[in-house]
Amino acid sequence: MSPSMASSLSSSTVVTHRILSLHPSPLNRSLLFLKPKLPFSRTVPGDFRMRLHSTSRNCGAKELIPSCNSSIDLKLNPFEAGSKSLEKFVATILIFVQVWSPLPLLGLDSAEAVLYSPDTKVPRSGELALRRAIPANPNMKTIQASLEDISYLLRIPQRKPYGTMESNVKKALKVAIDDKDSILASIPADLKDKGSELYTSLVDGKGGLQALIKSIKNQDPDKVSIGLASSLDTVxxxxxxxxxxxSFLLPQQYLNYPRLAGRGTVEITIEKGDGSTFQAESGGDQRKSATIQVVIDGFSAPLTAGNFAKLVTSGAYDGAKLNTVNQAVITEDGSGKVESVSVPLEVMPSGQFEPLYRTPLSVQDGELPVLPLSVYGAVAMAHSENSDEYSSPYQFFIYLYDKRNSGLGGLSFDEGQFSVFGYTTAGRDILGQIKTGDIIKSAKLIEGQDRLILPTHNNSSN
Incomplete structure (x- = not known):
């Protein structure tokens, strides 16, 4: 496929997605946000998605493919015009193949492959994303990677590669035993006893690596899955x-922002605004209110997580109304309720040691964030109304990821464009039941208060 055809394919595909999203099916309302215009309105120099989106505003949905570039054809000779028409025709056919077929398209360049490849490996759960975001000892990361590979192997239907699984666990066990001193030396002195307990549990415990090897030899996928989860939790x-x-130094200009030096947990209680109830996931009693827990990550987004934690402890979200749009739940604009700041866009690229500020990632160029948006229950800040280089000083949203509304690689079309700072780890079953008008009864920082650093003088709002 020629470069121009590949470009036409990728661009037209995104435009088709954008146009279709303007007319959502009543069966596919899974995004809940506070202000519909805020979360998905980035314009980045060189971002082909947004250039086409802007152009498409002058074209009706019915004439999306045929006429948006008709002015270009006027400048071409008959041969060039015919070639261009053929390219557009082929691109149109491939668009519909991509939309309606689960098979990957061939011929895309390496940059676009990240967005469109079905093999793109990004965390598919908040727990996995959070675990990968921990800046730990390299030996522990080696153990973690070996065990996480088993999760993919368990998904293979019918005949599972138990021999490969056993090799992975034995590799992890060897690293754990051979590098015991290095692993334990990385733990602060006041936490050594707890670290030794966890190490022993990882190697020889009931849910440890030795027990996991036995489950694999017995070829019991259920026990392997349970043992694997236990081992990864210990890791x-x-x-x-x-x-x-x-694990990094913040830029000098950002030291006067609130920041979270590690992890925290926020508990949010939500009430129905219309007097209805939440349905229990397993057929239990109906509830007038429901609670979710969000783990916020200061390792990858210290400023964003810190500002959110400060707002929570200030009671900023108590009584806040929620709105729902397409794929997100978002809070109302509470500006003025409490003092708040507009934090710079903060995204940690995968493989890097510190976040980028005021710079979105280019997924098309192969950049992926440590904390991806493309996870059901991801929590991020909306954009500032003044500048897309800053997050809103108040509004956050919970993303209800739906693979049907993403690229073939399973990535949201807005991946890398927002400051994701945590994930819903408990109560995910109620997210889809939240409706516009529901209310946050209370939001509390139940863990991580000691890691929240509040400078004496906060930066003024952007």
Missing amino acids: AELELLQAPGL
Whole structure:
């Protein structure tokens, strides 16, 4: 496929997605946001998605493919015009193949492959994303990677590669035993006893690596899955002990912002605004209010998580109304209720040691964030009304990721454009039941208060 055809394909595909999103199916209302215009309105130099979106405003939905570039054809000779028409025709056919077929399209360049490849490996759960975001000892990361590979192997239907799984666990066990001193040396002195307990549990415990090998030899996928989850939980606990604070220095100009030096947990209680009830996930009693828990990550987004934690402790969200749009739940604009600041856009690129500020990622160029938006229950700040280089000083949203509204790689079309700072880890079953008019009864920082750093003089709003 020629470069021009590949470009036409990728661009037209995104335009088709944008136009179709203007007329959502009543069966596909899964996005809940506070202000519909805020979360998805980035304009970035070089961002082909937004250039086409702007152009498409002058074209009706019915004439999307045929006429948007008709003015170009006037400047071409008959041969060039015919070639251009053929390219557009082929691109149109491929667009519909992409939309309606689960098969990947061939011929896309490496940059676009990240967005459109079905093999793009990004975390598909908040727990996995949060675990990968911990800046821990390299040996622990090696153990973690070996175990996480088993999660993919377990998804293989019918005959599972138990031999490969056993090799992965044995590799992790060897690293754990051979590098015990290095692993434990990375833990602060006051946490050594707890670290030793967790290490012993990881190697020889009931839900540890030795037990996991036995389950794999018995070829019991259910027990393997349970044992794997237990081992990975222990790995995450050890890594958190190794990373008590930030692993990088904040830029000097941002030291007067609130910041979270590590992890925190926020508990949010939501009430129905119309007097109805939340349905229990497993057929239990109906509830007038429901609670979710959000783990906020200061390792990758210290300023954004810190500002959010400060707002929570100030009672900024108590009584706030929620709005729902397409794929998100978003709070109302509470500006003026409490003192707040507009934090610079903050995104940690995968493989990097510190976040980028005021700079979105280019997924088309292969950049992926440590904390992806493309996870059901991801929590991020909306954009500032004044500048897309800053987050809103108040409004946050919970993203209700739906793979049907994403690229073939399973990535949101807005991946890398927002400051994601945490994930819903408990109560995800009620997210889809939240409706416009529902109210946050209370929001509390139940863990991480000691990691919240509040400068004496906060920066003024942008």
